[in-house]
Amino acid sequence: MLLQTRIILFVLATLAVVAGLLIGFSSLREEAANQQARELELNGLDTAWQLAVAGAAGRIDQSLGRLAGDPEILRALVAEERGTLTARVTALGLLSGRAGQGGADKGGETVSDVNLFAANGTLLYSSDPALDAAPLLNRALLDPVLAGQRLARGVRLLDGNRLIVMAGAPIYGAVSGDGVVVGAVVAGLGFPAALDVLRKNTGGRVFAVGRDGSPLDGASDPLWSAVRQRINPADREMQLLRFDGHRYALASLPVADLAGGRVATVLIATDITLAMEEHALWSVAYGVAVLLVLVLALGLLYGYLRQNFTVLDGAVQALQDISHGRAMGYVELPSGNDEIGRISGAVDVFRGVMREIERTAGQRERRLRRQQRFIRRQMEALAVTLEDEARQSLLEELRQIESETHDADSSQSRGVGDELGLLALGFSRLATRVSTQQVQLTQMVRDLRDALADKRRLISLQQELEIARTMQLTILPQVFPELAELDTAARMIPAKEVGGDFYDFFPISEDKIAVVIADVSGKGIPAAFFMLIARTMLRAIAESGVGPAETMRRVNNLLAAENEQMMFVTVFYGELDLRTGVLAFSNGGHNPPLRVTRDGAVIELERCQGIALAVMPDMPFAEKSLRLDAGDMVVLFTDGVTEAFNGSDTMYGDARLVEAVGRQVTASAREGLDGVLSDVARFTAGAPQSDDITCLVLRWRGAAGA
Structure with a gap:
């Protein structure tokens, strides 16, 4: 086999291996990116679900405020007058009837379930007409409310098959001049109310199933026939499914009960047909581009070798002619046009190529460093808006990220993607803290509004007591x-x-x-x-x-x-x-x-x-x-x-x-x-x-x- 043929075959095999490795590494990196994207999407949908539950609980807070602030209910709670509580709750018009698993309460300030508890935990009123109606909260969840603490909002499973979103709050009364907890109010809203908020926030097609996989919501959607075959209620995962010519990303989010344990699973189907088609087109384009580059490289290499091996072929032919006694076949070769020279020329070419690659890589590295400095300045500017403790914690995390980046540079163990991943982690933590502080500020504004309302009621009560004092003294x-x-x-x-x-x-x-x-x-x-x-x-x-x-x-x-x-x-x-x-x-x-x-x-x-x-x-x-x-x-x-x-x-x-x-x-x-x-x-x-x-x-x- 001729030398040029062996070189061409060797280069061809080398390029094929390199191309395979590049495609393989690209596939692995793409799979890792897809997995990270799925996890981020699940986290985003999980956050959307928590916001949906919080939105439904926010509607409950309006009814809780009206019940906790009603003086007639306060008096009846202290006196444990069950009949008065029933009549007063009915008169307030807060109950809209129980929302089943297939529909939601559409009222703006109504709830489906109400419980009123005395200070000792006795259930004095329940909207459940059953004689042995179970309380919405067990004693372990009720005691923190009676101790004056706010009840964490969440989902509650009742009667073994009915899900509601509920919230509770203590009721304060004036005894001996000090505000003490005289009871508690707990209210619930149908579980579909949170699903409606989730549909509105995500724009996806939402389904819900119970612990045993039975449908709770969305069974009327035509997509349900494909979704129910992919249900795995106990797992939090992202799946892909096809239906009616479309592709969907199906996210499964387990729903936890306030008392612990999974009570349902929410599924969110998002149409990703266009994104998948665009991704397929880019994949095909990438493969074709790689193939064209290989063919072009091989063609150029073959032409280059053919051009440079022509002199060698002439020399070989001349040697063959001399060996056969034919001197006329001798061809004088130009100086430096031997195989070593050609290999040296090829090394020079590769050296030039590598020099260009290094120059390009250096430009990319400098650009990346500028981007990192810009991102850090932006994160520090956002950190100024946080409280002192959160700001110091975030700046410490930034220093740790920079330290890890320097370690990665010195050890050559990380790449650009790793550094960007560290910055993405910093951005994620900053976003979490900003969101947490916003929630805290919102709660502080709500508490201040409640305090102002309590102050107005106190002033009114003091005026009434002064009138009562004057009347009492005039009686004597x-x-x-x-x-x-x-x-x-x-x-x-x-x-x-x-x-x-x-x-x-x-x-x-x-x-x-x-x-x-x-x-x-x-x-x-x-x-x-x-x-x-x-x-x-x-x-x-x-x-x-x-x-x-x-x-x-x-x-x-x-x-x-x-x-x-x-x-x-x-x-x-x-x-x-x-x-x-x-x-x-x-x-x-x-x-x-x-x-x-x-x-x-x-x-x-x-x-x-x-x-x-x-x-x-x-x-x-x-x-x-x-x-x-x-x-x-x-x-x-x-x-x-x-x-x-x-x-x-x-x-x-x-x-x-x-x-x-x-x-x-x-x-x-x-x-x-x-x-x-x-x-x-x-x-x-x-x-x-x-x-x-x-x-x-x-x-x-x-x-x-x-």
Whole structure:
């Protein structure tokens, strides 16, 4: 075989091997790029699904806000009134009926499921009409909500076959001036609502199947016949399928339940027919281009060898002629036109080619470095918009990426694609942080809006409480009748806007005056309501003239009969005969009044049998009486006077009260009242008032006849 033929065959084999390796490496790189593209597409679709669930949960938040902010629902939750909760939720019109697996709720502010829980976790209301309706959340998921934390939004499997998107929130109430969790509200929306948002966001054809592969949504789509043959519910993957002349990328995304575990699979089919056709055309074009380059290279090589081997052929022919004795065949060869020279020429050609390749590679490397510097500046500019901690973390990651790039350059272990992959990773992390910060800012704006709404409601409540305070004070007697026999003064100072103490002074006949002082258990609005009820009943029964003991007994029975809140009231009730100065009285667990005689002695009125009203029905009450001497003063008070504390947590006490009352021997009723209350105020010296303070002072001047 001729030398030129061997060289041509060797070069041909070499080029074929190189071409095969190039095509193989290109195929492997293309497959890796396709795998990375599929993973990125799955991540993007997974994010789109999370956004779809968040969008559906956002619609639920509107209903949660209306339920959690409704005062009637708040009151019914505290009182655990199931009937009131049912009526109020129905009146709000939030329920749109349950959305099945084949359709979605189209309302803007309606939900398909609602649960209301008490603070102890008891289910007080469920939109499920079944008698043994299961709660939307089990106790493990409900406890964080009752602890005042926001419930993570997500998908929930109910009744073993019904999927909903749900969200929950705690309900806060005002008790003793502090906002505490008094219950929780959980609402759900049909699972197809999230699928509709996903269709809108992705523009693809969306399907959903259960854990067993049964269709939940999209079965009416003609593409379903091809999709159901590719369903693998437990895997997160991207598949290719053909249908009706089109090619689709089918993504499978498992859906997790709030309690853990897979409950469904969402499938998204995207038409990639045009992209696949374009890719096929580029592949064919690439193959044809490689083949043309090989043919052209072989043709040029063959021509080059044929041209340069012509002299050698002549020399060989001349040698053959000489060997056969034919000198005429001798051909003088040009100098340097031997095989070594030709090989040297070929090496020079290859050296020039390699020099051009290196120059081109250097230009490409410099261009890549400029691009990397530009990308880093852009990433640093974006990092400025992040919070300090996130910005420092991102800059540290950039430094790590640069370090890995330098290591790759020094070790020659990475290529341009690896460096671009590192930059792509940095961009991905930056995008994640920017998205996270945007979500946090959105949540902060929503929380600020809720706080402003709560502030407006608080201001409204304070205005209403001030009106209630004014009304309560006007109910109690402020001006006492001018009597020749009796001088009277009284005052009630509530610890909060409204109080539970009260006093009263009213005639029950032409010759008898009733005096009352009482203290309801607790403070605030509940005590004020109970005070009004007790005062009304006491006045109504006392005016019948049955006497102190019988009056107390009847009032006790009436209050105890309807006392579901287990409240009670201590009462001192007396009837003063203006003709004789005899004070008949009965005491229901109240502090005994103090009597100040003309000589300055302070005597506690005799105690008599009787417990606080509303504790137990049919309890006996004793009745005592005493005759007042002209000039005697009687001071009635509640425990808010004796149990007042100063800044050192020292109690005012009975001894100080006796001393203060003893100094009012010659004072009028108004002066004596002011003297006692002023002494209490000096003692507390601006310390917070812990209980209602009420005091009533009587100065007996003597019978009219005397």
